[in-house]
Amino acid sequence: MVVTDTRPAAEARPEPVLALSDISKHFQTTRRDTLALDHVSLEVQRSEFVCIVGPSGCGKSTLLGIAAGMDTAYEGRALFEGTPITGMARERAVVFQEPALFPWLNVRANVEFGLKLRGVPKHERKAIVDRQLELVHLEHFDRSYTHELSGGMKQRAQLARALAVEPHVLLMDEPFAALDAQTRDELQLELQSVFARIGTTVIFVTHNVREAVILGDRVVVMSPGPGRIKSIIDVPLSRPRLPDDYAVTDLAARVRAELQNVDETVEARYAI
Amino acid sequence: MRSKALRLGAFYLVVLGGWQLIATSGLWSSYLFPAPTSVVASLVRNVENGMIFAALGQSLWRLALGYAISMLLGLSLGVLNGSVRWADETIGGICLGLQSLPSITWLPMAVLWFGLSDAAIIFVVLMGSTFSIAISARSGIRGLPPLLARAAGTLGASRFQLYRYVIIPAMVPAMVQGMKQGWSFAWRSLMAGELLFVTIGLGHLLDVGRNLNDINMVFAVMLVIVVVGVVIDRVLFGTAEAWVRERWGYVAT
Numbered sequence: 213m214v215v216t217d218t219r220p221a222a223e224a225r226p227e228p229v230l231a232l233s234d235i236s237k238h239f240q241t242t243r244r245d246t247l248a249l250d251h252v253s254l255e256v257q258r259s260e261f262v263c264i265v266g267p268s269g270c271g272k273s274t275l276l277g278i279a280a281g282m283d284t285a286y287e288g289r290a291l292f293e294g295t296p297i298t299g300m301a302r303e304r305a306v307v308f309q310e311p312a313l314f315p316w317l318n319v320r321a322n323v324e325f326g327l328k329l330r331g332v333p334k335h336e337r338k339a340i341v342d343r344q345l346e347l348v349h350l351e352h353f354d355r356s357y358t359h360e361l362s363g364g365m366k367q368r369a370q371l372a373r374a375l376a377v378e379p380h381v382l383l384m385d386e387p388f389a390a391l392d393a394q395t396r397d398e399l400q401l402e403l404q405s406v407f408a409r410i411g412t413t414v415i416f417v418t419h420n421v422r423e424a425v426i427l428g429d430r431v432v433v434m435s436p437g438p439g440r441i442k443s444i445i446d447v448p449l450s451r452p453r454l455p456d457d458y459a460v461t462d463l464a465a466r467v468r469a470e471l472q473n474v475d476e477t478v479e480a481r482y483a484i
Numbered sequence: 485m486r487s488k489a490l491r492l493g494a495f496y497l498v499v500l501g502g503w504q505l506i507a508t509s510g511l512w513s514s515y516l517f518p519a520p521t522s523v524v525a526s527l528v529r530n531v532e533n534g535m536i537f538a539a540l541g542q543s544l545w546r547l548a549l550g551y552a553i554s555m556l557l558g559l560s561l562g563v564l565n566g567s568v569r570w571a572d573e574t575i576g577g578i579c580l581g582l583q584s585l586p587s588i589t590w591l592p593m594a595v596l597w598f599g600l601s602d603a604a605i606i607f608v609v610l611m612g613s614t615f616s617i618a619i620s621a622r623s624g625i626r627g628l629p630p631l632l633a634r635a636a637g638t639l640g641a642s643r644f645q646l647y648r649y650v651i652i653p654a655m656v657p658a659m660v661q662g663m664k665q666g667w668s669f670a671w672r673s674l675m676a677g678e679l680l681f682v683t684i685g686l687g688h689l690l691d692v693g694r695n696l697n698d699i700n701m702v703f704a705v706m707l708v709i710v711v712v713g714v715v716i717d718r719v720l721f722g723t724a725e726a727w728v729r730e731r732w733g734y735v736a737t
Contacts, residue, residue: 359733
């Protein structure tokens, strides 16, 4: 079912974890001014898994950066649990596309990093880290350094590190984009079981439509030039979802049709 | 491993044998070109009479003191230049300029300031290594991938914690490289300073050898200087570099 993001105002809704309203973002270079986001609004409810898909340049990562507080130069309003976002905070931890692990720390110390910053006592830290490492199946690699890990293991470690600080919303910026197809399938399945257990709110940016349908409760389709939300598609499928499930393939085809529609509008614009 | 040791042993045996042959052939007088056997004899004599160890101790003490101060200064300057843009544009430029100045050229000024004292030599050592340490520290900070700073920020790091837990550890590979370079500058300036200067030390002992017309002693002291250099370079910095390689997976260049 295809729903646009115009919801009736009168409808009683719980307060969203994240409320982005009327966000516009310009990138200025000396030669020109690019509108990366054009009046984008998005609300994310607690324990929701929202995927954002769109072609390169649609502003999906920019939107995530604003939600994370890494980017504070924009127009519009970004509220996190009712208060304006003014900077980065552990309540909105990020998993990056590149393995952003600290190379001088082993896996355990990386996962422990955020807890150490908060001054969590040592024995508590150990218990939390053990739990996180087990969750992402890295319990036997806790002494390894990052250059000894495979791409998939690095992303698992990043996930464990972000989850360890107990974020209220986890922001994932194309975390599997650099992985091979098989590892990617594995991690998609694992991610489902992880979030079935802990129920954290997640915003997951990807350019892979099938991935978005497998993981998301909702799929936000964005269009480029300027970046806008084209439509939001609900994914009412039971979990775990497998990449070859008929329902997944079917829904992915519909999301893709939406995206193709996006491409056509882009072509139409360039044809003028 | 074993064959490498054999190869090296054979190589040095050939070098020493060739040296001994040339020296005993009478091609040059023995007071200009000593035989290895007489160099070793001189070394043993000067070790026994305590000259070598007294000089070595004095030189190493000056080196340690000068190097420690230059580490402190270099690191502070480097962190300042790496973190504050206007400092880099102003002080950073001066660091780059002074780094290209051969450190022994500080000696005349140091003698005028401090007189013929240890302080003058330590000052020269200091000027020799401070700027290269500062430049490495600065590039270590500038080389921090912005991604790691962002990762720390989204995990809740404050500005102070960013320095303490990310920026300082991230600069270690560049620092080890800079400290190694700084040490070699310090060691060279120390020897040059002691040579031009009447006070106990390995450099001065070389000059004593020259004054006594004792080529054996000159060679023996040079040998000691080589050994000290190699030991510090290989053992101290070799270990540090191996540690960096294991931890970081690479050594900064």
